[in-house]
Amino acid sequence: MNRGERGRREYEGLMGRRPEEALGEVLRTSPQMFEAVVEGAFGGALARPELGRRARELASVAIIAALGGAERRLASHVRGALRQGIEPSELLALCEHLSVYAGFPRALDALAVVNGVLEEQGLPKPPLMHRVALADHETIVAQKGDHGPAVILSHSLGVDWRMWEPVMERLANGRRVFAYDFRGHGGAAGAPRPFTMDDLAADLLGVLDAFDVDRAHVVGLSMGGGIAQTVAVRAPERVASLALLATTDHAFDAFEGRARSGEDDGMEAQIVPTLTRWFTPAALATDPWGVRYARERIRRLDSADWAAAWRAFKGLDVQGRIAGKDFPTLVLAGEADASTTPEIMSGIAERIPGSTYRELPGTPHMQTLERPDLVAAALDDFLPADRQSRRPPPRG
Numbered sequence: 001m002n003r004g005e006r007g008r009r010e011y012e013g014l015m016g017r018r019p020e021e022a023l024g025e026v027l028r029t030s031p032q033m034f035e036a037v038v039e040g041a042f043g044g045a046l047a048r049p050e051l052g053r054r055a056r057e058l059a060s061v062a063i064i065a066a067l068g069g070a071e072r073r074l075a076s077h078v079r080g081a082l083r084q085g086i087e088p089s090e091l092l093a094l095c096e097h098l099s100v101y102a103g104f105p106r107a108l109d110a111l112a113v114v115n116g117v118l119e120e121q122g123l124p125k126p127p128l129m130h131r132v133a134l135a136d137h138e139t140i141v142a143q144k145g146d147h148g149p150a151v152i153l154s155h156s157l158g159v160d161w162r163m164w165e166p167v168m169e170r171l172a173n174g175r176r177v178f179a180y181d182f183r184g185h186g187g188a189a190g191a192p193r194p195f196t197m198d199d200l201a202a203d204l205l206g207v208l209d210a211f212d213v214d215r216a217h218v219v220g221l222s223m224g225g226g227i228a229q230t231v232a233v234r235a236p237e238r239v240a241s242l243a244l245l246a247t248t249d250h251a252f253d254a255f256e257g258r259a260r261s262g263e264d265d266g267m268e269a270q271i272v273p274t275l276t277r278w279f280t281p282a283a284l285a286t287d288p289w290g291v292r293y294a295r296e297r298i299r300r301l302d303s304a305d306w307a308a309a310w311r312a313f314k315g316l317d318v319q320g321r322i323a324g325k326d327f328p329t330l331v332l333a334g335e336a337d338a339s340t341t342p343e344i345m346s347g348i349a350e351r352i353p354g355s356t357y358r359e360l361p362g363t364p365h366m367q368t369l370e371r372p373d374l375v376a377a378a379l380d381d382f383l384p385a386d387r388q389s390r391r392p393p394p395r396g
């Protein structure tokens with residue numbers, strides 16, 4: 001393959017368009033410059049495989065943004081970065097990072113370009129963030145949607161509210177959706193320890209109180225499902241419906257070992273056993289955003305918070321105590337879940353007569369991080385929404 005062919009191939013691989021199409025104006029007005037860009041740059045240094053395409057695009061965005069004054073090129077590399085699977089939240093974090101090294105003027109211009117591209121591609125805007133004071137600590141709450149029934153999302157052990165971000169936009173159509181960090185995690189890291197499932201249930205209710213919500217649709221995944229069930233047992237009058245995703249209604253023998261391993265071996269040692277329980281081999285091989293996010297969250301968690309959460313989870317005491325409660329329940333299993341298997345999940349459904357059991361094909365434990373489309377569709381089917389009240393008034 002000659003340098004021109006290599007350059008064309010690399011350009012298309014990175015940017016997703018043929019260079020003749022994307023740089024048509026350059027080709028028409030300066031074939032020499034077109035050749036220098038495609039053959040010289042994209043067929044040369046930019047084609048070297050030592051830097052993967054995702055790292056390369058992130059570096060290109062950072063360099064062009066730091067230079068300043070090349071906003072059209074910046075926009076085109078922001079599109080390239082999105083194409084390589086970099087998430088909007090990662091690009092926004094990159095702009096913040098840029099402010100440290102290149103100053104605020106360049107960082108703010110870069111932010112405007114990133115926002116412009118996200119808008120042009122119809123990508124969701126980040127949720128509204130609130131800082132909320134609970135009984136003995138502060139947490140953060142992400143909100144999407146400003147009318148309709150309230151939905152509260154409780155995340156899994158080891159991550160934070162952001163694991164819900166891939167489904168929040170769709171759920172917020174006709175609903176007020178709140179995703180918060182439970183104690184020991186994200187914005188609530190370092191909250192008082194030890195703690196119990198009852199403390200975690202009280203924190204969820206504290207978040208509802210902070211937004212004047214009397215009754216909410218309570219959705220929890222994994223340990224978040226344990227918290228949701230504890231709320232359903234302790235305060236059923238606050239629950240409009242219950243959605244239990246990839247969870248359990250009883251403690252596993254492994255929980256204490258996981259707590260102790262965090263304390264003895266550190267968080268780096270938790271990454272392989274945890275991620276291989278949470279994701280499919282295909283996701284681990286391709287390393288999409290959900291896997292990168294979960295890996296970083298585990299790596300950065302304080303091992304004392306990790307251990308405290310597993311020990312709280314050991315005290316889960318809900319089995320057989322939800323039957324007969326006056327709200328609908330959805331039990332959503334992942335067909336490929338190695339942790340809370342379909343067998344465990346169908347057992348939960350059997351113990352809640354009248355509940356609906358659904359199994360998502362090919363879906364592992366971290367449902368929202370690997371198959372957000374399927375999860376959003378299942379929850380959208382199950383949860384009521386108000387899609388009437390915001391319609392424009394009839395004319396005349």
Ligand SMILES: O=C(O)CC1=CCC(=O)O1
Nearest residue numbers: 222223246247248277339
């Ligand atoms: O496997 C995990 O990491 C988490 C988990 C175990 C039981 C459950 O509900 O979540």
